[in-house]
Amino acid sequence: xxxxxxxxxxxxxxxxxxxxxxxxxxxxxxxxxxxxxxxxxxxxxxxxxxxxxxxxxxxxxxxxxxxxxxxxxxxxxxxxxxxxxxxxxxxxxxxxxxxxxxxxxxxxxxxxxxxxxxxxxxxxxxxxxxxxxxxxxxxxxxxxxxxxxxxxxxxxxxxxxxxxxxxxxxxxxxxxxxxxxxxxxxxxxxxxxxxxxxxxxxxxxxxxxx
DNA sequence: TCAGGGTCCCAGCTCAGAAG
DNA sequence: CTTCTGAGCTGGGACCCTGA
Numbered sequence: 001x002x003x004x005x006x007x008x009x010x011x012x013x014x015x016x017x018x019x020x021x022x023x024x025x026x027x028x029x030x031x032x033x034x035x036x037x038x039x040x041x042x043x044x045x046x047x048x049x050x051x052x053x054x055x056x057x058x059x060x061x062x063x064x065x066x067x068x069x070x071x072x073x074x075x076x077x078x079x080x081x082x083x084x085x086x087x088x089x090x091x092x093x094x095x096x097x098x099x100x101x102x103x104x105x106x107x108x109x110x111x112x113x114x115x116x117x118x119x120x121x122x123x124x125x126x127x128x129x130x131x132x133x134x135x136x137x138x139x140x141x142x143x144x145x146x147x148x149x150x151x152x153x154x155x156x157x158x159x160x161x162x163x164x165x166x167x168x169x170x171x172x173x174x175x176x177x178x179x180x181x182x183x184x185x186x187x188x189x190x191x192x193x194x195x196x197x198x199x200x201x202x203x204x205x206x207x208x209x210x
Numbered sequence: 211t212c213a214g215g216g217t218c219c220c221a222g223c224t225c226a227g228a229a230g
Numbered sequence: 231c232t233t234c235t236g237a238g239c240t241g242g243g244a245c246c247c248t249g250a
């Protein structure tokens with residue numbers, strides 16, 4: 001809902017040609033000087049109004065961003081968006097704590113996603129799943145282009161991802177992909193493993209080079 | 211140090227659309 | 231039709247920053 005006119009009966013008048021007051025401070029440079037205190041007050045009010053408008057736009061812009069990035073948002077009003085944001089942040093913090101706890105457990109060091117972790121790759125058929133579902137898990141250094149490399153690798157073996165879990169912490173990435181549509185049973189599994197190995201082994205270039 | 215400008219926050223008001 | 235709810239606009243006050 002966007003209203004452009006004042007709801008107040010009092011009519012504010014402005015100097016001609018100054019319908020919308022510019023935000024830069026030209027008034028301080030003697031570009032325009034109010035003739036009276038009343039006029040100065042009107043100008044101040046208008047400037048304040050414009051400033052508030054910009055502030056609301058910034059706030060609403062961020063709400064729009066939140067609406068765009070929050071999954072499973074049912075109601076779009078501001079309170080719901082904030083509520084969902086709080087819920088999501090708590091969820092992510094909890095997930096992060098769980099990942100960090102796992103990484104500091106000695107007997108699961110090979111699953112570490114924190115710096116110093118070991119690259120790992122496993123691909124296996126999911127027992128009892130229809131349609132030849134294969135689960136691929138791997139951890140490696142996080143880098144720009146990792147996801148597009150994964151996508152390319154999957155398209156090479158004609159795999160279709162039906163589910164994916166990705167966690168990135170401290171520069172390392174841990175991923176689990178559930179893939180369907182691989183050709184030729186065990187051959188498809190081997191091909192997927194080979195393709196993902198290439199992705200994992202690809203050297204990490206400094207970001208300013210990419 | 212201080213005045214002026216910018217920004218933030220809040221309360222009060224108004225409006226539009228939804229719900230009962 | 232009335233009430234409720236969500237949202238925008240405005241005025242006022244407080245605070246911070248910056249330049250004189």
